[in-house]
Amino acid sequence: MCRVPGPIQSIERAAAILRLLARGSGRLGVSEIANSLGLARGTAHGILRTLQGVGFVEQDDETGKYQLGAALLHLGTSYLDVNELRSRAINWADALAARSGAAVRIGTPLDGKVLVVHHVFRPDDTLQALDVGALLPTHATALGKVLLAYDASAVAALRGTLEPFSRRTITLPHALDRALAEVRDMGWASEVEEMTVGEAGVAAPIRGQGGLVVGAIGISGAVERICDVKGRPKPALVTYVRDAARAVSRDLGASRW
Amino acid sequence: MVERYVMSIDQGTTSTRCILFDHGGRLVSVTQREHRQHFPKPGWVEHDAMEIWRNLERIAPEAVAQAGATPDQVAALGIANQRETTVLWDRHTGRPIGRAIVWQDTRTAALVEELSGSPQADSVRERSGLPLATYFSAPRVRWMLDHTPGLRESAERGDVLFGTMESWLIWNLTGGPDGGLHVTDVTNASRTLLMDLTTLDWDERLLAFFGVPRPMLPEIRPSTETYGTARRVLPGVRIAAALGDQQAALFGQTCFAPGEAKCTYGTGGFLLLNTGTEPVRSTHGLLTTVGYKIGEEPAVYALEGSIAITGALVQWFRDGLGLISSAPEIETLARTVDDNGGCYIVPAFSGLFTPHWRSEARGIIVGLTSYITKGHLARAVLEATGWQTREVVDAMNADSGLALKALKVDGGMTADNLLMQIIADVLNVPVIRPMAAETVSLGAAYAAGLAVGYWPDLEGLRRNWHRAAQWLPSMDPSRRAVEYDNWQRAVERTFDWIRPAGNDGHGGDPPPG
Numbered sequence: 001m002c003r004v005p006g007p008i009q010s011i012e013r014a015a016a017i018l019r020l021l022a023r024g025s026g027r028l029g030v031s032e033i034a035n036s037l038g039l040a041r042g043t044a045h046g047i048l049r050t051l052q053g054v055g056f057v058e059q060d061d062e063t064g065k066y067q068l069g070a071a072l073l074h075l076g077t078s079y080l081d082v083n084e085l086r087s088r089a090i091n092w093a094d095a096l097a098a099r100s101g102a103a104v105r106i107g108t109p110l111d112g113k114v115l116v117v118h119h120v121f122r123p124d125d126t127l128q129a130l131d132v133g134a135l136l137p138t139h140a141t142a143l144g145k146v147l148l149a150y151d152a153s154a155v156a157a158l159r160g161t162l163e164p165f166s167r168r169t170i171t172l173p174h175a176l177d178r179a180l181a182e183v184r185d186m187g188w189a190s191e192v193e194e195m196t197v198g199e200a201g202v203a204a205p206i207r208g209q210g211g212l213v214v215g216a217i218g219i220s221g222a223v224e225r226i227c228d229v230k231g232r233p234k235p236a237l238v239t240y241v242r243d244a245a246r247a248v249s250r251d252l253g254a255s256r257w
Numbered sequence: 258m259v260e261r262y263v264m265s266i267d268q269g270t271t272s273t274r275c276i277l278f279d280h281g282g283r284l285v286s287v288t289q290r291e292h293r294q295h296f297p298k299p300g301w302v303e304h305d306a307m308e309i310w311r312n313l314e315r316i317a318p319e320a321v322a323q324a325g326a327t328p329d330q331v332a333a334l335g336i337a338n339q340r341e342t343t344v345l346w347d348r349h350t351g352r353p354i355g356r357a358i359v360w361q362d363t364r365t366a367a368l369v370e371e372l373s374g375s376p377q378a379d380s381v382r383e384r385s386g387l388p389l390a391t392y393f394s395a396p397r398v399r400w401m402l403d404h405t406p407g408l409r410e411s412a413e414r415g416d417v418l419f420g421t422m423e424s425w426l427i428w429n430l431t432g433g434p435d436g437g438l439h440v441t442d443v444t445n446a447s448r449t450l451l452m453d454l455t456t457l458d459w460d461e462r463l464l465a466f467f468g469v470p471r472p473m474l475p476e477i478r479p480s481t482e483t484y485g486t487a488r489r490v491l492p493g494v495r496i497a498a499a500l501g502d503q504q505a506a507l508f509g510q511t512c513f514a515p516g517e518a519k520c521t522y523g524t525g526g527f528l529l530l531n532t533g534t535e536p537v538r539s540t541h542g543l544l545t546t547v548g549y550k551i552g553e554e555p556a557v558y559a560l561e562g563s564i565a566i567t568g569a570l571v572q573w574f575r576d577g578l579g580l581i582s583s584a585p586e587i588e589t590l591a592r593t594v595d596d597n598g599g600c601y602i603v604p605a606f607s608g609l610f611t612p613h614w615r616s617e618a619r620g621i622i623v624g625l626t627s628y629i630t631k632g633h634l635a636r637a638v639l640e641a642t643g644w645q646t647r648e649v650v651d652a653m654n655a656d657s658g659l660a661l662k663a664l665k666v667d668g669g670m671t672a673d674n675l676l677m678q679i680i681a682d683v684l685n686v687p688v689i690r691p692m693a694a695e696t697v698s699l700g701a702a703y704a705a706g707l708a709v710g711y712w713p714d715l716e717g718l719r720r721n722w723h724r725a726a727q728w729l730p731s732m733d734p735s736r737r738a739v740e741y742d743n744w745q746r747a748v749e750r751t752f753d754w755i756r757p758a759g760n761d762g763h764g765g766d767p768p769p770g
Contacts, residue, residue: 070582083585087672091284094692094725098283123692123723130726132674 013039014047018068021057027065053253054209080214080252082108086118089206089248093120093217096244100237102219102226103128104244106206107136107143112157114144114216122221137195139176140169142203145189146216149180150205169194188242189216190233193223200226202233204245209253217245262326263711264334264494265701266313268422269502270342270359270524273312275320277331278702280711282693282721286323288316295356300363303356306344309422310429317490328491333483335498335705337505337697338422340448343397345408345473346425348418351433354405357422358397363607365396366616368403372396377466384463386447386454386536386545388614392563394421395450395467402468415472421445423499424475430487430496438485441475442499443556447547452477454536454545457556479550480504481708498704500549502697503527507559508549509700510665510691511722513715518653518661520646521696522670524572525610526564528649530657531557541652542612551707560656562611562649566604567642568670573606574638580631588675590635598633600624601747602641609751612652619754623747642670643679644744650684663687667696674728682732683741692725 016037021028028036034044048066051057055071089106097104097120107114113135121128138144138154139162148155155176162171170176183189188204203218219226219241228234262277262285272291279285290312295303321328341360346353358364369391372378381389398419402409411417418439420428428437446452446459451469453460459474478484481498500508503521507529510519515533520526529548536545536558548559571584581587601623603609608616622637646664654660663686670676671690681688693699706712 081583081586081589083588083673084583086674087585087669090672091287091695095284097725098281098692098723120692120725121723121727123725125724128727130674130728 010047013037013043014051017044017047017051018056018072021066021068027060027063027067029063029065033066080208082115082117082215085206085215085252088251089118089217092244092247092251093118096217096219096240097121097123100219100240102221102237104217104219105131105143106215106217107141107147107203108215109138109147109151109154110135112138112154114138114141114147117215137163137165140165140191140195142189142191142201142218142220143216145179145183145191146203146205146218147213148176149183149189150213155180165195166193166197168192188238188245189218190238191220192227192231192233198223200233202226202238202241204242205249206245206252207249214252217241217248261330262324262332263702263706264317264320264331264491265698265705266317266334266336266426267502267505267698267701268309268313268336268338268426269697270339270361273309273316274698275313275316276695276698276702277320277324277326278699278706282699282703282718284693284695286320288320288323290316294359298364300366302359302362304342304359306346306353306357306422306425309357310426313426314490321491328494331491331494332711333495333497333705333709334487334491335481335500335505335701335703335708336423336426336496337500337502337701338426338445340421340445340501340503341392341394341397342422343394343401344420344422344425345398345401345412346418346420346428347411348416348439349434351429351437353425354408354417355401357425358401360392362397363391365391365400368396368400372466375466377462381450381463381466383538384453384460385450386538387450388544389450390614393448393450395463395469398469398473399467409470412473413470417473418475419469419473420475421448421501427484427496427499430489430491431485432488435488439475440478440484440499442478442480443547443550444480444501444504445499446475446477448501454547454558457547457550479552480508480547481549481551481704483708495705495709497706497708498701500701500704503529503561504546504548504559505698505700505704506667506696507531507700508704509693509696509698509702510667511703511715511719512548512665513557513719516657516659517665519665519667519696520649522567522642522666522668522676524567524569526567526642526646526649528562528564528646528653528664529559530561530653530661532560532657533557537656539652539656541655542614543649543652543656544611549704551704560653562652564642564645564649565608565610566606567645568668569606570602570604570638570641571670573604574635580634584669585672587635587638588673590632591639591675592632594630594632594636596633597636597640598624598629599626600629600633600637601744602634602637603744603747603751604641605751605754609748611649613648613748613752615752617753617755618751621747621751623750624743639673639676639679640683640740640744642676643683644741646680647683647741647744648748661686663689665689665691667691677726677728678731681728681730683737685730685732685734685737687730688728689724690726692723 104120106118201220518530550556605618
């Protein structure tokens with residue numbers, strides 16, 4: 001087990017700034033905040049800029065004073081609108097479909113399922129139907145496994161309801177736990193005939209600020225197109241998917257990915 | 258060194274972008290920089306041409322570096338640009354004369370009204386294919402010559418040059434004051450009101466009518482042709498194409514056959530229909546314009562329907578009303594209700610363009626009852642783009658004698674699935690989004706690549722086009738008819754709002770035809 005670290009000073013200070021702004025009139029300049037908390041002006045400014053970046057404080061354009069941000073009021077609800085996500089991801093999703101030759105979908109969590117928020121056709125100009133708005137099971141799809149892998153409470157909610165769709169669907173909780181640990185280790189997920197016989201898919205996480213997983217982007221198609229002869233996803237395709245996920249994440253403000 | 262990429266420069270209204278494309282037409286790297294919008298007076302919109310040039314100097318090498326490439330791996334570069342924006346500059350110093358006057362600027366309203374009264378005004382549309390309106394370049398050139406002491410004399414001597422943005426950039430890229438090439442392409446020239454649509458050359462009578470001296474004008478060249486080689490920024494790279502942005506989108510959507518059309522949804526909406534090698538004169542309020550001209554081949558013409566306000570209505574909903582915090586949220590809000598609740602918004606913010614050309618019209622929200630929520634308003638915002646497209650398509654069908662079978666769409670608003678479904682529903686044809694949403698940039702790259710043999714022919718380009726999404730109409734025909742009737746009644750209610758006596762902001766675009 002790792003050693004429990006002590007409290008992190010900058011987080012304590014950030015909390016103090018939020019408490020201070022929540023009091024009284026709630027609009028304070030950087031010097032007022034620094035004086036109230038006994039901080040150096042530069043330190044207070046750095047913390048305020050960070051809080052502003054995540055939307056927890058806002059700065060008035062004219063007076064330069066700070067107040068609590070709107071994001072604090074919506075902490076419980078999804079902070080990224082799904083239509084906003086599609087709009088930010090659309091160019092990279094197109095490029096992924098063009099490179100991989102496969103259909104692309106972007107999914108976000110909704111009531112224990114995967115909501116398809118964006119779909120790019122397989123680039124062969126055959127007749128295909130748009131399935132934006134469709135709900136997919138989480139445990140039997142690559143997109144869903146990505147969303148589960150980074151959300152422990154969603155996994156807990158799923159216990160006992162692992163419906164089989166094919167012979168290869170993961171239906172045992174401990175098998176799912178093992179699969180999700182593997183997803184976290186590798187940074188991507190796959191599905192091989194677990195939802196539909198003859199179909200396979202690969203997906204990777206889309207991260208927002210601070211690394212929070214806000215969705216998953218992935219490709220899917222016939223097993224022989226997605227997988228090699230050993231039945232594993234082709235490394236080149238995995239690279240394309242992960243590159244696209246990273247590009248979208250960077251656009252959303254996730255710095256490390 | 259193997260030539261691996263083609264670069265496109267998209268010099269747009271709010272920003273300049275450089276994109277490298279590979280042989281499959283796939284995006285490899287993107288760099289972008291916004292420039293300042295100057296609003297010195299109501300109705301005035303200006304850009305600093307020098308700022309735009311400096312932005313290009315910075316982002317073009319960045320795009321090459323981002324791809325891990327070197328300039329000698331770039332086979333050619335093509336330019337797509339905001340149309341009609343007018344730059345004047347000093348040939349000897351390379352400095353712009355004042356700021357560039359942007360296409361949205363309406364300062365020439367009084368001048369245009371005065372010119373419209375002249376007996377020769379009728380021939381303007383016949384020769385140029387365009388209505389006499391503030392939207393186009395010639396009245397702006399005249400305005401600058403009239404308002405800057407000594408400028409007319411300098412222009413007559415050829416010391417001062419005129420160009421739209423592509424001319425300005427090509428002149429600078431090819432050396433600027435030190436031997437820079439002063440050229441434009443047929444599509445940009447076709448938006449000045451100064452070019453004869455059939456000869457594709459400057460028309461002496463139009464030049465005389467607007468009072469524009471010929472020595473200041475660039476040479477008109479085909480859209481795809483190697484104009485010259487860059488001596489600055491990307492030394493040695495061939496400059497091989499220029500197109501107005503909407504024409505570039507037509508090219509990027511590979512609408513190479515007569516009857517093929519595309520609609521680009523951005524701030525405004527622009528539907529262009531390829532009409533082949535003969536210009537089609539509109540009797541339904543459309544513009545006749547050059548679509549593209551490949552080298553020595555005959556020019557291909559287009560009919561254009563221009564909608565002034567599409568995405569700009571969503572921006573107003575966000576910034577003016579504050580009902581949403583980002584543009585894509587309009588879809589989220591609109592989906593909170595099943596229909597418009599009987600409410601219609603006609604965004605005639607500065608009059609109506611195609612097919613009405615009513616400069617005295619102003620916007621309305623009609624059908625308000627206590628039942629209406631912001632969700633209904635959001636739906637009415639999206640439906641306004643749908644019905645405005647329908648009006649343009651009806652005009653296209655009437656002028657061309659063809660019935661549109663499918664609409665190819667592109668631009669930022671195509672990320673809005675509800676809007677795309679609405680457009681399919683009101684047009685009653687499938688709406689198709691291609692795999693490259695950046696069709697303006699792609700079109701400029703295609704044109705440049707074609708000129709230097711990076712791509713062999715139009716058929717090769719067509720094979721790069723793939724369908725990324727398709728929306729099929731699913732609206733009950735009787736409901737479509739009722740809704741369209743409601744929309745048309747709403748549009749009628751916007752007419753005649755600005756009274757001639759007040760004359761404030763009035764007197765822009767007269768009805769063409």
